[in-house]
Amino acid sequence: MTDATMNQTSRASDRTTKSPSIILTALKEAALTALLVFLLSILMVGFQTQAIQGQYLNYVTRFADVAWAIVIIPIGRFVIAIDRQGKSLPALVVGALGVIYLFGIGVCGVLGTADFASAETFKNIYESVPRPFDQPMVNVIFGLGALYILGIAIKSQVSAGQRRQTLEAREAAEARSAKIARNISTVVAPILIIGAVVLPWTPWGDRKLVDSLVLVLTYVMLGWGLNIVVGLAGLLDLGYVAFYAVGAYTYGKLSTQLGFSFWESLPLAGMMAASFGIALGFPVLRLRGDYLAIVTLGFGEMIRIVLINWQVFTGGPNGIGGITKITFFGHPFERVAPEGTTTFAQVFNVPFSSAHRVYFLYYVILVLALITNFVTMRLRKLPIGRAWEALREDETACRALGINPTNTKLTAFAMGAMFAGFAGSFFATRQGFISPESFTFIESAVILAIVVLGGMGSQVGVALAAILLIGLPEVLRQLELYRMLAFGGSMVLIMLWRPKGLLAHREPTILLHKHKKTQAAGAA
Amino acid sequence: MIGEAALMPQAGTAPLLTVEHLTMRFGGLTAIDDVSFYAQNRQITGVIGPNGAGKTTLFNCITGFYKPTVGRLALQAPNRPAYLLEQMEGFKIGQRAHVARTFQNIRLFTGMSVLENLMVAQHNKLMKASGLTFLGLFGVPSYLRAEREARDLAVHWLERVNLKHLADEPAGSLPYGAQRRLEIARAMCTDPVMLCLDEPAAGLNPRESGELNALLQSIRDELGIGVLLIEHDMSVVMQICDHIVVLDYGRKIADGSPAEIRADPAVIRAYLGEEEAE
Numbered sequence: 001m002t003d004a005t006m007n008q009t010s011r012a013s014d015r016t017t018k019s020p021s022i023i024l025t026a027l028k029e030a031a032l033t034a035l036l037v038f039l040l041s042i043l044m045v046g047f048q049t050q051a052i053q054g055q056y057l058n059y060v061t062r063f064a065d066v067a068w069a070i071v072i073i074p075i076g077r078f079v080i081a082i083d084r085q086g087k088s089l090p091a092l093v094v095g096a097l098g099v100i101y102l103f104g105i106g107v108c109g110v111l112g113t114a115d116f117a118s119a120e121t122f123k124n125i126y127e128s129v130p131r132p133f134d135q136p137m138v139n140v141i142f143g144l145g146a147l148y149i150l151g152i153a154i155k156s157q158v159s160a161g162q163r164r165q166t167l168e169a170r171e172a173a174e175a176r177s178a179k180i181a182r183n184i185s186t187v188v189a190p191i192l193i194i195g196a197v198v199l200p201w202t203p204w205g206d207r208k209l210v211d212s213l214v215l216v217l218t219y220v221m222l223g224w225g226l227n228i229v230v231g232l233a234g235l236l237d238l239g240y241v242a243f244y245a246v247g248a249y250t251y252g253k254l255s256t257q258l259g260f261s262f263w264e265s266l267p268l269a270g271m272m273a274a275s276f277g278i279a280l281g282f283p284v285l286r287l288r289g290d291y292l293a294i295v296t297l298g299f300g301e302m303i304r305i306v307l308i309n310w311q312v313f314t315g316g317p318n319g320i321g322g323i324t325k326i327t328f329f330g331h332p333f334e335r336v337a338p339e340g341t342t343t344f345a346q347v348f349n350v351p352f353s354s355a356h357r358v359y360f361l362y363y364v365i366l367v368l369a370l371i372t373n374f375v376t377m378r379l380r381k382l383p384i385g386r387a388w389e390a391l392r393e394d395e396t397a398c399r400a401l402g403i404n405p406t407n408t409k410l411t412a413f414a415m416g417a418m419f420a421g422f423a424g425s426f427f428a429t430r431q432g433f434i435s436p437e438s439f440t441f442i443e444s445a446v447i448l449a450i451v452v453l454g455g456m457g458s459q460v461g462v463a464l465a466a467i468l469l470i471g472l473p474e475v476l477r478q479l480e481l482y483r484m485l486a487f488g489g490s491m492v493l494i495m496l497w498r499p500k501g502l503l504a505h506r507e508p509t510i511l512l513h514k515h516k517k518t519q520a521a522g523a524a
Numbered sequence: 525m526i527g528e529a530a531l532m533p534q535a536g537t538a539p540l541l542t543v544e545h546l547t548m549r550f551g552g553l554t555a556i557d558d559v560s561f562y563a564q565n566r567q568i569t570g571v572i573g574p575n576g577a578g579k580t581t582l583f584n585c586i587t588g589f590y591k592p593t594v595g596r597l598a599l600q601a602p603n604r605p606a607y608l609l610e611q612m613e614g615f616k617i618g619q620r621a622h623v624a625r626t627f628q629n630i631r632l633f634t635g636m637s638v639l640e641n642l643m644v645a646q647h648n649k650l651m652k653a654s655g656l657t658f659l660g661l662f663g664v665p666s667y668l669r670a671e672r673e674a675r676d677l678a679v680h681w682l683e684r685v686n687l688k689h690l691a692d693e694p695a696g697s698l699p700y701g702a703q704r705r706l707e708i709a710r711a712m713c714t715d716p717v718m719l720c721l722d723e724p725a726a727g728l729n730p731r732e733s734g735e736l737n738a739l740l741q742s743i744r745d746e747l748g749i750g751v752l753l754i755e756h757d758m759s760v761v762m763q764i765c766d767h768i769v770v771l772d773y774g775r776k777i778a779d780g781s782p783a784e785i786r787a788d789p790a791v792i793r794a795y796l797g798e799e800e801a802e
Binding site: 375378379382383384386387389390392393394396397398399400401402403404405411506508509510511512513 | 587589615637
């Protein structure tokens with residue numbers, strides 16, 4: 001406490017005279033919080049409904065949980081209120097205790113329910129310690145609350161002495177975070193790529209992981225594709241999954257009706273999706289912002305509904321089955337070769353394994369995704385890419401400079417849609433079966449979330465966000481019910497800590513003073 | 525009249541811009557009412573008038589943001605085809621006719637770097653050089669050369685407006701006066717035959733304003749293009765304009781050299797108000 005008072009000598013005298021009122025106001029706040037907690041939790045937490053034999057509805061009371069919440073939360077509020085008056089010691093103590101106790105036993109409990117060797121030990125620890133809440137995850141959440149209090153206390157301790165330089169400090173922090181983002185982008189990108197290439201050959205690269213990564217990489221590719229439309233051209237597209245669907249159905253039809261192979265129909269699927277992109281682009285050219293988002297949302301649904309209802313052509317809700325699986329440039333991944341072909345296993349003279357296809361699919365989507373990335377990075381440095389970004393910044397100024405906004409927007413839509421078409425065609429060959437269910441609005445939302453969380457326009461950020469958003473739920477499957485909670489929580493946390501996205505840093509496409517960057521790095 | 529030479533086109537040379545009977549109505553409001561004037565090459569033509577006189581509307585008509593209700597806007601630059609601006613789609617006036625403009629409230633691409641702003645201005649030229657992107661995607665030498673030339677032109681203008689040291693900074697982070705200069709540099713990078721400036725001296729301090737005067741005069745004298753200038757700052761207008769058009773309530777009330785305008789009773793009335801009959 002003495003540290004805190006010394007740091008603020010100027011206001012020390014004020015505080016000592018007002019000391020009783022500090023505690024009084026804090027108590028008042030805590031009481032108010034207790035009332036609020038009571039009102040909010042008495043119905044939602046206090047009563048739990050239960051179905052009996054699937055017919056009757058009964059309820060059980062959980063008043064103990066409510067009572068604990070009414071005790072714990074106001075304590076937190078109380079120490080925060082005191083911290084705001086300059087005394088951060090109580091918050092420090094309460095926060096630390098809360099983190100150690102609540103978070104500790106909560107994590108023990110969660111691990112106790114998980115499926116691994118020493119889970120039993122954790123379970124025993126959890127059950128032997130007195131705990132406020134029965135559900136382990138609730139303890140974890142309260143522990144996170146304590147962590148927040150601890151964070152506030154540490155922050156006010158640290159910043160107590162330097163409150164006057166906030167503006168410079170903030171600017172410096174911004175510059176620092178931009179530099180970190182740039183460094184992460186330059187360092188992480190090669191690591192990610194090399195890691196992705198060698199992973200299947202390492203001991204960790206088992207079939208299950210690689211299969212999950214195929215899914216992750218599909219979303220990385222979709223994210224990069226949508227990044228052209230949303231991140232570069234600034235056109236908010238909520239119906240991106242429509243182009244994914246067009247690509248998938250193009251390959252589905254070409255494969256089942258005309259016997260096209262994956263490699264033959266890949267460019268056609270891209271072209272088809274691109275022309276749909278232009279078709280969508282035309283009517284929405286004059287729209288901006290929210291209005292554009294609504295129309296693209298409608299377009300996405302239109303495509304899905306057409307797919308459901310045009311039974312004759314699309315198979316309706318039953319979708320298209322029996323789509324040709326991917327082949328190794330003509331050599332199928334089968335145990336027994338169909339007539340006139342040799343299998344992959346025969347060609348390379350290895351024993352047949354169903355994992356070969358998974359590994360091959362992994363490399364195909366990796367290459368497709370990297371092509372998407374490479375083309376986007378090139379386009380950004382070409383006149384068209386600069387025009388996209390300029391259009392995002394100010395359309396009126398673009399017109400005055402003689403840039404054709406129509407063509408510029410249409411090319412953005414077409415390019416974004418083309419990569420979605422490629423990805424869709426890959427999806428179809430991976431699944432062997434497609435139906436409208438795979439192309440619902442939530443897919444568009446997830447892809448958009450990847451772009452926004454990653455940091456609009458940042459390629460590495462989008463890749464990281466895709467790993468987080470698609471990979472995390474896969475990894476967290478063990479948490480079962482809490483999976484989506486952790487997913488939502490991580491999204492909220494990213495937006496709180498990095499409101500512009502994970503790696504929001506824009507590197508100019510052309511530099512005049514090339515040495516500037518190295519100088520800055522040298523100075524650091 | 526003394527200003528006749530400035531007003532009327534000299535024999536044998538067509539004026540750069542001929543505005544004839546220009547009228548712009550928004551519903552019942554007539555923002556511009558039957559305005560006609562000339563703007564010449566190698567001249568700075570000032571458009572002045574009290575607030576709401578229709579100056580910016582006039583600019584928006586010339587640069588294609590509005591389609592005039594009535595009137596003709598003929599552009600004839602030396603050694604270039606003639607254009608009727610009132611018939612052209614907005615962005616084509618910049619693309620084909622090479623009329624460049626700046627805005628009253630600065631419109632830069634704030635998130636992009638200073639140099640990028642000037643590269644975007646050369647979009648059409650570079651787009652052609654990049655073979656509509658396809659050749660550029662593969663880094664064809666002819667495109668790389670075009671880009672290098674575009675960069676050199678951008679650097680040339682950055683030097684002219686004294687911003688070269690800030691080339692890699694985001695345009696939005698520049699101080700106000702620098703943003704004004706950058707916007708002029710960006711307009712100049714489009715290789716214009718006519719430069720339309722909407723209050724370029726607004727918000728500048730006297731020193732910056734003086735630098736702006738020198739810049740505009742050098743653009744006029746070295747490049748020989750026509751400059752059309754809306755300005756409230758009379759020190760700028762009277763010092764550098766060769767020819768002034770005065771608008772009031774959408775009508776042209778005077779047209780002539782700065783000296784004539786200064787003495788014109790109609791202009792004085794418009795600015796200082798009618799004298800009460802006593």
